[in-house]
Amino acid sequence: MRDETARLMAPAGFATIFQGSSPTTATPKAAFDTAFSVRLKGACHTAATLRLDSAGNLDPFAPSTVRLAATRTSGRSVLPVAEVECDTILSALRSVPLKRRSRIFGYALGRVIAHELYHLLLQSTGHGSNGLARAVVSWSELLSDSLQFDAGDLHRLLHTTRR
Numbered sequence: 001m002r003d004e005t006a007r008l009m010a011p012a013g014f015a016t017i018f019q020g021s022s023p024t025t026a027t028p029k030a031a032f033d034t035a036f037s038v039r040l041k042g043a044c045h046t047a048a049t050l051r052l053d054s055a056g057n058l059d060p061f062a063p064s065t066v067r068l069a070a071t072r073t074s075g076r077s078v079l080p081v082a083e084v085e086c087d088t089i090l091s092a093l094r095s096v097p098l099k100r101r102s103r104i105f106g107y108a109l110g111r112v113i114a115h116e117l118y119h120l121l122l123q124s125t126g127h128g129s130n131g132l133a134r135a136v137v138s139w140s141e142l143l144s145d146s147l148q149f150d151a152g153d154l155h156r157l158l159h160t161t162r163r
Contacts, residue, residue: 004110008132008148009117012157016117036080036120038113042087049101052094068142069112071119078123082116084109092139108142118153121160128153 006016066088072079089108093101111132118133119125127135131150141147149157 001106001109001113004107005113005117008110008114009157012149012154014117014121014157034121036082036117038116039081039083040086040109041083042085043090044084044086044109046102046105048086048090049093049105050098052090052101069116071116071125073125078119078125080120082113082120084112084116089142092143095139096143104143111142111147114149118149118157121157128156 002016002018005018009016067085068088069082069084072081072083086109089112090105092108093105096104115132118128127133128150129152131153132147133149133153137147
């Protein structure tokens, strides 16, 4: 998850640093130019991937009908907080062979986090028309080896004033 998020954000010139919620691991906010809170909700650990059975068809649960994450807003302002629905993302892994689930789960979480960082950095609820910044991606795209931001969205991130 951390590596995938870093890989996706690096071309736009952003370094990502993940900090736990424990007071012993937290870094003071003053140490960062920009800090956001991304809350992982539900079963967000790789051990949960082992408990999935192979039953279930994802067809009726296309990402256009489920929420994978949300960036919090107040009126028209984007707040520095996002939430990721790990259980929903986890449900997509039923179609992934057991030995690859943990790695693919990390990729999917990293991609969803990077998508939310797109909103947070641009201070926008808008979406791109291609790639990772789109409002809707298919399960197969989310779990693929190649989902990333398109050039136009990277350009927007590179030129954001929130640095």
